[in-house]
Amino acid sequence: MSNASNPPLPPLPGPGAPADAGPGAPRGxxxxxxxxxxxxxxxxxxxxxxxxxxxxxxxxxxxxxxxxxxxxxxxxxxxxxxxxxxxxxxxxxxxxxxxxxxxxxxxxxxxxxxxxxxxxxxxxxxxxxxxxxxxxxxxxxxxxxxxxxxxxxxxxxxxxxxxxxxxxxxxxxxxxxxxxxxxxxxxxxxxxxxxxxxxxxxxxxxxxxxxxxxxxxxxxxGLLRKGPEADREAAVIGLVAESASGIRPRDWDPGLVSRAVSVPDGSLLDAVAEQLAYSWALDRGDLTLARDHLARSLSLADRLPPSVRPAIELEAAAFEAAIRADAAACRRWLDRAGVPGGLVPRHLRPTAEAALAVAEGRFEDAPTHIEAARDALSRTSDPGSIPVARDRLDDLSRRCRPMDPPAHPEPKVAGSF
Known part of the structure; x- marks a missing residue:
């Protein structure tokens, strides 16, 4: 269940790890x-x-x-x-x-x-x-x-x-x-x-x-001022607009992604930008870059409102199980996220639980979670995330089918785990 076409990835910082707010975190x-x-x-x-x-x-x-x-x-x-x-x-x-x-x-x-x-x-x-x-x-x-x-x-x-x-x-x-x-x-x-x-x-x-x-x-x-922070906010707004238009992350403008993460100041917008960059890198199949953006997003999780914070924790749970095959780390992130409500997309929890079932070899349990995720995905409000989530669920479905391992592992498809 680890990615055969990429080098082993280091684990994500665990729940409760100290935040790397960056040199410009505006605390005072x-x-x-x-x-x-x-x-x-x-x-x-x-x-x-x-x-x-x-x-x-x-x-x-x-x-x-x-x-x-x-x-x-x-x-x-x-x-x-x-x-x-x-x-x-x-x-x-x-x-x-x-x-x-x-x-x-x-x-x-x-x-x-x-x-x-x-x-x-x-x-x-x-x-x-x-x-x-x-x-x-x-x-x-x-x-x-x-x-x-x-x-x-x-x-x-x-x-x-x-x-x-x-x-x-x-x-x-x-x-x-x-x-x-x-x-x-x-x-x-x-x-x-x-x-x-x-x-x-x-x-x-x-x-x-x-x-x-x-x-x-x-x-x-923030919207009226000029300078790097204003350019960063304009880039974040642009990426949100592309996703709302149904453009999946791998097709986002790379220039917008670069501008969005150009001001690592430990702010709320910095945390949002890192989440967007993680989605972009993961959908492009660059797991090393995706891991780095996800790790930094997790380090800034305390900047996010409690109503949306579990979303990035559930992404971490799915990443640990599906990419790194680390079921124990996945469980820690699932426990941290709890059963989210508020503004967290409903398909994220069952997706992470399906990835955990596959990582633990409980292939008979995974389909139930996959179907729950598909049902929740049909009600999501972000069109750009739908094809990505479907690809991930399809990938998990393939993994839970009993079959002999191939002699030569196939390369990962962009957008899948």
């Missing part, structure tokens, strides 16, 4: 930005709570029971709608740029592209319950302007919502001293929505990170 700046985000969050929370409390105090005595219940229920609905508006802004911005819708998450609601269909699912991943939306550029060209539009559209939608909510609250007189009845109740709801939208709009514009995701402000700065 990230910490300062995180403190600023926290301070803005606290400040906005105090303003929102204070103003709503003031409105409530001035008008509660003039609300009857029904109006009071309606006001509380309205506020409980209005606050989640603040997140809905912000994420819808990103989606509208992405669609306006000609991008392809992929994902919308707020609370328990997840709307996701599965193959060519849009499905509503239950979100069980708390790390993304606060809101997440994504659209992918397609085709070739410079997609930076479209990305700027998509990223900026979220805060713009929030600030417009803030203006509408606060103007509506003012029009009803709900915040005025002595307000009563339904005017007070509606004013409280509109005010909560307006102030919440204002808080989200301002908070997301502060450069920093929230749960390993870059804020909109940080992303806009």
């Amino acid at each position: 700046r990230s910490t300062a930005s995180g403190v600023l985000v926290f301070l803005v969050m606290v400040g906005c929370g105090m303003v929102v709570g204070g103003l709503i409390g003031r409105a409530s105090k001035s008008s509660t005595a003039d609300l009857d029971r029904v109006q009071g219940i309606a006001a509380i229920a309205g506020i409980l609905v209005a606050l989640p709608m603040v997140l809905v508006l912000h994420e819808l802004g990103h989606v509208v911005g992405g669609l306006a740029a000609g991008f392809r819708f992929n994902l919308f998450v707020v609370g328990p609601l997840k709307v996701v592209r599965e193959a060519d269909r849009i499905r509503a699912r239950l979100n069980t991943n708390l790390s993304i319950a606060g809101g997440l939306a994504g659209c992918s550029p397609t085709g070739s060209g410079d997609h930076r302007r479209g990305m700027i539009l998509m990223v900026a559209a979220g805060p713009i939608a929030s600030l417009l919502g803030a203006a509408a909510g606060l103007l509506g609250a003012g029009a009803t007189g709900g915040f005025a001293p002595g307000a009563s009845g339904w005017s007070a109740a509606s004013g409280m709801v509109l005010g909560a929505f307006g102030l919440g939208s204002l808080a989200i709009g301002l908070l997301t514009l502060v450069p920093g990170r929230t749960g390993n995701f870059m804020t909109d402000g940080a992303r806009l700065i």
Whole structure:
């Protein structure tokens, strides 16, 4: 089960190995930005709570029971709608740029592209319950302007919502001293929505990170600046666009791959670029280069959001079993990844389990995992990854058929394990 046409590969760094962040890892700046985000969050929370409390105090005595219940229920609905508006802004911005819708998450609601269909699912991943939306550029060209539009559209939608909510609250007189009845109740709801939208709009514009995701402000700065980092980000966007257009990794522009990994600064984008470069090298059959990119991607795994981190760990599990025939290492990576949800492609876990079964000689178990992977693959949202994953599953299927070993091992086919 090892690759006969390539020299033996060294093992990947095991789970928990220290990260090689690179000389330019921006730790100090990230910490300062995180403190600023926290301070803005606290400040906005105090303003929102204070103003709503003031409105409530001035008008509660003039609300009857029904109006009071309606006001509380309205506020409980209005606050989640603040997140809905912000994420819808990103989606509208992405669609306006000609991008392809992929994902919308707020609370328990997840709307996701599965193959060519849009499905509503239950979100069980708390790390993304606060809101997440994504659209992918397609085709070739410079997609930076479209990305700027998509990223900026979220805060713009929030600030417009803030203006509408606060103007509506003012029009009803709900915040005025002595307000009563339904005017007070509606004013409280509109005010909560307006102030919440204002808080989200301002908070997301502060450069920093929230749960390993870059804020909109940080992303806009990265997209607007010039220099090696900006060129790297443009290359990463270009590779994502090629994959979203159905181009398999081995056919990606090598120049984009080279530019994507040209700034080894230990950042989130660096980690993403290494993952893309791994897919490119593996699909081309260059296992040594693929191993190197995978190893560095694993060393940067802590830069990735928890909702996507298991994907690279499952890639490591499959690589160790299918390429290096190291079942023990595969099991360690499978244990590390767990049973992922969130944004991890569903075919990765059964693919790694099939590779493990083949590596351990459990050929009767592999077909079950292979079929599970094929079924999950039919619902993936990344067209470029589909032919690669199918080739790998076909390769595993061939390996689990009982046969005499050939006298002269056949060379590996690009794209297979």
